[in-house]
Amino acid sequence: MKLFSELISTIEITNKTNAKIDALVQYFKTAPDKDKLWLIALFTGKRPSRPVKTTLMKEWCMELTQLPEWLFLESYSTVGDLGETLALLLPEPTHQLDLSLNEWMTELKALKPKSDEDKKAFVLEAWTGLDQQERLIFNKLIGGSFRIGVSKKTLVNALAKLTNIDANQLMHSIIGNWDINSISFEELIHGKHINYDNSKPYPFCLAYALEKKLTELGETNDWIVEQKWDGIRGQIVKRNNEIYIWSRGEELVTKQFPELVEAFSNFKDDFVIDGEILAMKNNDVLLFNDLQKRLNRKNVTKKLLEEVPVGFKAYDILEFNGDDIREQPFENRRKRLETLFNSVALPEHVKLSFIVDFKRWEDLHDIRNNSRAINSEGLMLKQKKSPYHTGRKKGDWWKWKVDPLTIDAVMIYAQKGSGRRSSKYTDYTFAVKKDDALVTVAKAYSGLTDKEITEISQWVNKNAIERFGPVRTVKPELVFEIAFEGIALSNRHKSGVALRFPRIARWRRDKPASEIDTIETVKQLITAP
Amino acid sequence: MSKENQLIKFTKKGIYCPQGKFYLDPWFPVEYAIISHGHADHARWGMKRYLCTDDSKAILQHRLGTDINIKSISYNNSKTINGVKVSFHPAGHVIGSAQIRLEYKGYVVVFSGDYKTQPDFITQPFEPVKCHTFITESTFGLPIYKWKSEKALQDELQSWVKTNQENNRTSVFFGYSLGKAQRLMSLLDGCDDIYVHRAIHNLNNTISGSGIQLPETKLWSADLDKKTIQNKIIIAPPALLGSRMLKRVPNVATAVCSGWMQIRGNRRWQSVDAGFVVSDHADWDGLISAVKATGAEQVYVTHGSQAVFSKYLNEIGIKADELVTEYGDEALAKAEKETENIVTE
Ligand SMILES: [Zn+2]
Ligand SMILES: [Zn+2]
Numbered sequence: 006m007k008l009f010s011e012l013i014s015t016i017e018i019t020n021k022t023n024a025k026i027d028a029l030v031q032y033f034k035t036a037p038d039k040d041k042l043w044l045i046a047l048f049t050g051k052r053p054s055r056p057v058k059t060t061l062m063k064e065w066c067m068e069l070t071q072l073p074e075w076l077f078l079e080s081y082s083t084v085g086d087l088g089e090t091l092a093l094l095l096p097e098p099t100h101q102l103d104l105s106l107n108e109w110m111t112e113l114k115a116l117k118p119k120s121d122e123d124k125k126a127f128v129l130e131a132w133t134g135l136d137q138q139e140r141l142i143f144n145k146l147i148g149g150s151f152r153i154g155v156s157k158k159t160l161v162n163a164l165a166k167l168t169n170i171d172a173n174q175l176m177h178s179i180i181g182n183w184d185i186n187s188i189s190f191e192e193l194i195h196g197k198h199i200n201y202d203n204s205k206p207y208p209f210c211l212a213y214a215l216e217k218k219l220t221e222l223g224e225t226n227d228w229i230v231e232q233k234w235d236g237i238r239g240q241i242v243k244r245n246n247e248i249y250i251w252s253r254g255e256e257l258v259t260k261q262f263p264e265l266v267e268a269f270s271n272f273k274d275d276f277v278i279d280g281e282i283l284a285m286k287n288n289d290v291l292l293f294n295d296l297q298k299r300l301n302r303k304n305v306t307k308k309l310l311e312e313v314p315v316g317f318k319a320y321d322i323l324e325f326n327g328d329d330i331r332e333q334p335f336e337n338r339r340k341r342l343e344t345l346f347n348s349v350a351l352p353e354h355v356k357l358s359f360i361v362d363f364k365r366w367e368d369l370h371d372i373r374n375n376s377r378a379i380n381s382e383g384l385m386l387k388q389k390k391s392p393y394h395t396g397r398k399k400g401d402w403w404k405w406k407v408d409p410l411t412i413d414a415v416m417i418y419a420q421k422g423s424g425r426r427s428s429k430y431t432d433y434t435f436a437v438k439k440d441d442a443l444v445t446v447a448k449a450y451s452g453l454t455d456k457e458i459t460e461i462s463q464w465v466n467k468n469a470i471e472r473f474g475p476v477r478t479v480k481p482e483l484v485f486e487i488a489f490e491g492i493a494l495s496n497r498h499k500s501g502v503a504l505r506f507p508r509i510a511r512w513r514r515d516k517p518a519s520e521i522d523t524i525e526t527v528k529q530l531i532t533a534p
Numbered sequence: 535m536s537k538e539n540q541l542i543k544f545t546k547k548g549i550y551c552p553q554g555k556f557y558l559d560p561w562f563p564v565e566y567a568i569i570s571h572g573h574a575d576h577a578r579w580g581m582k583r584y585l586c587t588d589d590s591k592a593i594l595q596h597r598l599g600t601d602i603n604i605k606s607i608s609y610n611n612s613k614t615i616n617g618v619k620v621s622f623h624p625a626g627h628v629i630g631s632a633q634i635r636l637e638y639k640g641y642v643v644v645f646s647g648d649y650k651t652q653p654d655f656i657t658q659p660f661e662p663v664k665c666h667t668f669i670t671e672s673t674f675g676l677p678i679y680k681w682k683s684e685k686a687l688q689d690e691l692q693s694w695v696k697t698n699q700e701n702n703r704t705s706v707f708f709g710y711s712l713g714k715a716q717r718l719m720s721l722l723d724g725c726d727d728i729y730v731h732r733a734i735h736n737l738n739n740t741i742s743g744s745g746i747q748l749p750e751t752k753l754w755s756a757d758l759d760k761k762t763i764q765n766k767i768i769i770a771p772p773a774l775l776g777s778r779m780l781k782r783v784p785n786v787a788t789a790v791c792s793g794w795m796q797i798r799g800n801r802r803w804q805s806v807d808a809g810f811v812v813s814d815h816a817d818w819d820g821l822i823s824a825v826k827a828t829g830a831e832q833v834y835v836t837h838g839s840q841a842v843f844s845k846y847l848n849e850i851g852i853k854a855d856e857l858v859t860e861y862g863d864e865a866l867a868k869a870e871k872e873t874e875n876i877v878t879e
Contacts, residue, residue, distance in 0.1 A: 018801055018808055072677055073849065079842050080678045084797055093678040093796065428800045
């Protein structure tokens with residue numbers, strides 16, 4: 006496991022994607038075949054199920070180290086990661102085990118059905134035979150998530166650099182159905198098990214934020230305006246009776262959205278369609294927060310499908326029955342898309358993105374401002390004659406987002422971050438005034454600079470009035486401007502409101518806590534839909 | 535009133551000895567301050583009189599001004615102040631660092647200052663001192679903190695430098711000017727030419743001037759030719775992280791050296807190429823063995839993990855209480871930068 010352990014160390018320390026890619030390429034050049042396959046499996050979530058429960062591992066560690074539970078938990082809250090906490094607390098190794106990644110994974114797979122005693126014997130033998138870093142990896146292999154800053158895309162880019170094979174094809178290959186015991190590394194990356202001709206996507210056409218006056222865009226007649234939706238941009242590829250869904254992150258997400266696959270199999274024609282994957286219920290678009298519940302799931306359960314149904318709004322068509330039509334003007338492609346959508350009966354969650362009806366540029370201001378009521382992010386302006394560009398191109402497509410809403414709130418709780426930021430207080434809870442008391446309105450963990458976070462962490466250390474596990478209750482003194490995309494009444498929240506995408510706009514060092522907003526003023530921001 | 539209460543009192547200005555009429559590492563200006571070591575959170579400006587170890591004297595003068603009223607004594611020698619016998623004992627933390635022992639009518643209090651129980655190649659090693667009351671630091675007071683041996687650390691750092699050289703990269707280590715810098719010099723000595731930032735260079739000159747031998751180093755200045763420092767070793771204060779001066783180093787590989795690097799999250803937080811666990815404080819086992827070796831009947835815990843460490847001591851049968859002070863890593867980081875007047879351009 007030495008090679009793998011070194012790879013993880015290198016990947017972890019660097020925040021440069023290129024350095025990560027180089028380390029991966031180096032690993033792929035030197036590691037044994039089966040280890041390479043395991044690496045791909047582990048980094049793409051094809052992990053075997055956990056053979057040992059975390060509670061048992063914690064128990065065995067406390068037994069070995071003779072530490073009281075509170076001290077174990079205190080350590081855990083400082084480290085922020087269980088596998089790492091165990092690795093740090095365990096005593097020095099007494100012997101040296103040198104197994105390959107494949108050998109460890111094979112052993113772990115075989116461990117699953119065994120008794121707790123057998124499991125304990127195995128885990129203790131491993132713990133006492135591995136150094137700190139290898140032990141950490143061993144604990145992660147058992148089942149903790151392998152979140153170390155390598156996305157599928159980074160992995161694919163490394164493989165592409167190594168082999169010169171097209172990145173999208175590699176993405177399809179590693180995500181496709183394959184079994185570690187019946188494929189070689191060469192076969193896997195050359196896509197022996199897939200048919201890439203059927204799944205191949207196009208690069209997405211992206212828009213810039215509007216940077217001029219509407220009137221400078223020329224005639225309103227030359228433009229088509231749509232609502233901008235905030236879900237996941239996706240391409241539906243249907244060829245030879247197979248359907249693939251690609252996300253803008255160039256990941257193949259077909260399996261995550263079975264209801265879309267089902268809906269698109271209604272079509273007779275082949276096509277590639279660009280659009281937005283959204284959480285939708287009864288025709289209404291839900292929040293991105295809802296959609297998030299559906300993302301990166303190993304299994305999409307029936308319950309989840311009912312709780313958060315997913316829909317699609319089609320923007321554009323790039324290929325029709327085998328013909329690449331990206332060079333045709335947008336207005337023609339749109340007509341093609343409309344004809345296609347009228348050719349079959351579709352379930353109500355799959356529809357065309359509707360076109361905004363307007364006469365004069367100034368009409369758009371109101372429409373944009375009302376976007377929030379339908380959970381839209383604003384407007385998209387597309388030049389009628391525009392081709393479907395490759396990537397970001399200025400001039401033909403513009404996005405015109407609504408301004409965020411803001412309130413001033415005071416910090417009342419702080420919690421340490423996990424992973425990269427585990428030593429700093431990075432997650433905060435904010436409150437506004439309600440009569441004489443404070444009421445929680447939002448949690449936010451982004452929007453500050455590293456320097457500000459360091460300063461706030463020091464302040465939290467000095468001003469914590471209560472500790473509860475990793476959470477510190479702090480004196481309500483620091484005031485922040487919180488920006489958010491939307492606000493709705495909610496009976497699940499104590500404050501009675503739910504903010505959408507709250508984030509820290511800035512630290513209001515100039516404002517005392519006595520000047521924060523009240524819950525009444527916050528509620529006034531709600532516009533009835 | 536217990537004997538200990540006659541000897542030490544915890545006040546707003548710091549730890550006070552009413553009988554001796556002096557303070558230990560006070561954080562506000564007082565008449566008479568006894569200083570454990572030269573770090574900026576312990577040795578502060580504005581005291582009318584200072585007393586420290588012989589090895590710390592020049593350091594304090596360098597940092598606080600040559601015009602300060604300062605006297606010193608050597609390790610293990612004593613001086614009686616208003617009837618209180620005061621002596622310094624090696625703390626193994628940084629050059630000149632000491633535990634301060636107070637004795638009055640047979641009652642002994644030891645203030646640890648900052649300490650490290652594991653020996654290194656450059657600092658006078660820690661010596662346990664028997665006492666009734668022990669005031670201990672607890673910077674790394676959690677069982678997740680365990681340090682490697684000095685030899686293992688040396689191998690780790692030197693092999694990193696070698697790998698960098700094979701890849702044509704210049705190795706830059708970050709550590710405080712006082713303590714970490716000299717420790718790194720001793721760990722990297724003989725590896726290749728070592729260049730140090732001006733703040734470290736000046737401090738080194740002060741230390742050598744008081745008769746302590748240091749490994750050989752050269753001054754790293756902005757006008758040095760890139761070719762000269764290519765593939766060499768540079769040691770700089772943490773304030774230089776991300777500075778313009780650093781950008782002038784050809785093909786740089788950066789490493790932060792600190793006990794906090796024990797946790798992965800902290801290593802990644804720093805945006806550097808490597809994080810080495812090099813601490814000048816005691817690890818968990820070191821803290822416990824030090825406390826036990828004093829045989830103290832009462833322990834006070836300062837610095838960082840006081841809540842956890844004092845709770846644990848009480849559980850293993852050692853009476854301990856938390857003590858809130860103005861010492862610690864964050865105060866140090868801030869104060870060091872001001873003391874050194876470091877220019878990062
Ligand atoms: Zn110190
Ligand atoms: Zn200190």
